[in-house]
Amino acid sequence: MAVAQQRVPVEERLFSLVLALLATEIGLTKSEILSTVQGYRQRYVAEGDNANLERQFERDKDDLRELGVPIETLDSPGQAGNNQQLRYRIPRGSYELPLDVRFTPEETTLLNLAGRVWREGSLSTESRRALLKLRSLGVDPDEPLLGYAPRVRVRDAAFEPAATAIERRQIISFPYLKPGERQAQLRLVKPLALIAHEGRWHLFAEQVEGGETRTFLLRRIVGPIKATGKTFVPPPGDQSQRGLDELEEIWRSRVAVVDADPGTDAAMRLANRRGTVRDDGRLTVHYADLAILADELTGYGPEVRVVSPPELVSAVQQRLERIVADHGGADA
Amino acid sequence: MPEKTPQPGARDKLAFLLALTPYLLDHEHVTVRETARHFGVPESQVREAVRLIAVSGVPGETSFYQHEDLFDIDWDAFEEHDEIAVTNRVAIDEAPRFSGKEAAALIAGLQYLSSLPEIADRAAVGSLLAKLQRGSSAQPSPVAVQSQDPDATLALLRRAAAEGRRVEFDYVGGRGQLEHRSVDPLRVESADATWYLRGWDHSREAVRTFRLDRIGEARLSEEASTHRAAEVALPETLFTATDDDLFVTIDVDPSALPLLADYLPEGTTTEGENGRRRATVRVSHHAGLKRLIASMPGLATVVSPAEARDAVAEWARAGLDRYREAGE
CATH class of the missing domain: 1.10.10 (Arc Repressor Mutant, subunit A)
Known part of the structure; x- marks a missing residue:
């Protein structure tokens, strides 16, 4: 030729x-x-x-x-x-894909669905390529009985730089704003995993100073993630599972008690929340982050009254006062 | 569902070549049309890739890409019948492994879907995850989504669709009132942590969207469903604008804009006060708006109209009253 x-x-x-x-x-x-x-x-x-x-x-x-x-x-x-x-x-x-890694039509259906979850960012590029390789095997997926259109939008600006730093094993710094604080603090960490818990993305990382692990809510990373130029060797084991377990333990240990009027949006949604125990109008709910739960409960307005813990009661009251003040209402 | 696929770059074209080649080796005399359907790409993309594969190969012993060092196809079948038959193969036999990041994207996607009844069989999913691990060329990247327990409402919806029956449930509408609904389930959708049912609402005689966490006491109806997914055209967006929508101007902290993305379809904002962004959101009634704004304390403020502003203030004031009447 x-x-x-x-x-x-x-x-x-x-x-x-x-x-x-x-x-x-x-x-x-x-x-x-x-x-x-x-x-x-x-x-x-x-x-x-x-x-x-x-x-x-x-x-x-x-x-x-x-x-x-x-x-x-x-x-x-x-x-x-x-x-x-x-x-x-x-x-x-x-x-080459090992010969014992082949997928049934049911498995192919599930993987197709899983790949379509990601609609933007690097995860969507990766899953599109993964599905291409899956099609290479020639198996057609089953048509599901009920159509599903799952969609996760990774909207935190910190997601992509954090994913890159994890892949390159770079020690990074970023400004982190804790709820209730006015100034963001600069954090220096070894990034280990990205974790979605209760619908929010977290960075699981080891603090350079002290060496203990922590989870950072991505939306509270308020400035650029910077590589320090230093790299690290991640500890052995499944870091994302470790991070999930830590968050889950926090979620399990924190419990709030709220009264919600029966038949309201608040009562229905709080009762449908994972782990909620209902005793008539009194609901016991788990949470990982007090500030986030306080925001949600504030949205329910008069449909709920927080019973405990006391810091949640005052957090919700302060937020309600803020809403009233911001909207020109004199709190008589 | 039709989705926009970006114009493939060289990397994506290579990924396609590496996936297409083993498929063609496994399928003697497959049509361009069938191949395009299977991969979900235009037929022109398949033809272009086949032409490239057919002239590719390895340098070989002579280092000059001799005929036997190249792939070859039945050119007559290809040019005249749009059929692909590989007649000489080199180097590639099997499908490629997943990259660590590709495997991670699928694994995290499966974790996200773990409340679906299709994923209720945890042993089967465990074996699938193990296969993905074995089938990737590097350790899957550390990205994880918390697994959920199988959801009883989702299981019920699937059964209703399978048996062609309606579902009945209590629903808290946008205005906060509890109503009874009878619905033909058409499709389940999600946006991050929130799941929705789209179905034919028999009391409204129209397609409606329901948040799953506002559904209570769901059960199978004795009545047969009258609408099926294949027969109803669902709008692409979850919420459709109507002429009755109200326009509300709000000032938003830039950090909170993503939380409002669903209400800002055009995404346009202008300069607001104190470094905030000013945006106009469309809502069907003020009842929904007051919940949304109150759940973002300190981050979003209604500017106008006064009626909307008052509704938010009144909502929060009533919330505060709950603590006064309790005498605490």
Whole structure:
């Protein structure tokens, strides 16, 4: 086949790189790749300066890794430590989906639904690609009996920078505004996981000073997340599960008692809340964050009266007073 | 549901090539049309990808991409019958693994959906999660969504849809009054932590949206449903604007704008007072507005009309009265 001399499209170069690296057992050196693989070879200068092409190769490797294509580097025999003689390959076993990982139509249906949950941001890009790979297996999903249209919008500006810092294992700092405080405090942490709990996103992280773990509500990160330039090694184990367990423990241990008038919006919604115990009009509810529960209860206006704890009672009263004052009502 | 897919970049095109190739190897003589349907992409995208695959390969022993080092297809079948048959294959055999981030996105999505009756079988979901872990090329990224218990109302809605029956329930309407409803379930939707039922409301003779956490005492009706999902065109947005909507001007702290996104479909705001943003929201009645504004103390203030402003102040004042009458 004739070699086309015109510009090779980027996807053709990347695809050819994957094919070449998959096909080699012993690996290819960088100069072998640049001089022979489609998309590079057209621009390769024998015995000349290929610095631009080398940088292109580095960026292409990042693109492949981003898609989950594992690239392995090996020393050439007898050339250990010689960077120019490093050999690159894609180990077939780490690239291909194992043969025992296949999905039934029911599982395919669930995964399709799970992938459609994310409608914006990096999670939606990732899940779209994951579903593409799933379709590669050729299984058609079952049509669900009742249509579902789940949708999670990750609207916290801190989400993407936090996800990047976790992936790169960077120690970060950010201004964090605790409820009731006027000034945000600068926090210095090792980010471990992103966790959605009761519909809100949290960053689970280890504080550099003291070393204890904490969860930070993303919406209270009020300024930019900055990388300090230092990296860290995350502790072993499932960090997102650890973070979820910590939040869940806090949620379990905090209990509020409220009276809600039967038949009202407040009574219905508080009763339908996870973990609520109802005793006539008196409801016992769990919460993770007092300020957030106080905001919600304030929204119910006269439909609820908080019984305990006392700090929740005063938090709700203060909020109601604030609403009255902000809306020009004299509180007679 | 139709969704906007962005114009694919080179990375996305590569992802498509790596997914399409093993599919074609498994399906001898598959049509372009069927392939496009399966992947949910335009037929032109399939043809373009097939043309590229058909001329791609490995440098081979000669380093010159000889014929046997390239993929090949039955060109006659492709050009004349729009059929794809790979006749020579190189390098690729199987579907690729998920990346750590891709696996994490699916796992977190499954966790988010854990209140659905389809996910009630925890052993089956456990085995699915294990497969995703085994099938990814790196440890899934640490992103997690708290799992929920299976939801009884969702289970009931699914049963109603399966048996073609209505559901009946008590519902607290937007104005705060408790009503009895009889509904044909059409679709379940969610927005973050809030779940909705969209269904045909027999008392209103129209499609209505119900918040699941405002539904009480739900049960299967003896009556058959008269409307099915396939026959009713549901509007894309959960809440539809009507001519009766009221326009209310509010000042909002910029940090709280995301909380109001549902009420600001156009998302336009102007400069307000004290560094706040001024926005106009449309609401069906002031009763809903006072709840929303009161749940954002210190972050949002109604500017006009006076009637809306008074409604919010009155709501909060009545709330404060609850503590006075209790003598505390």
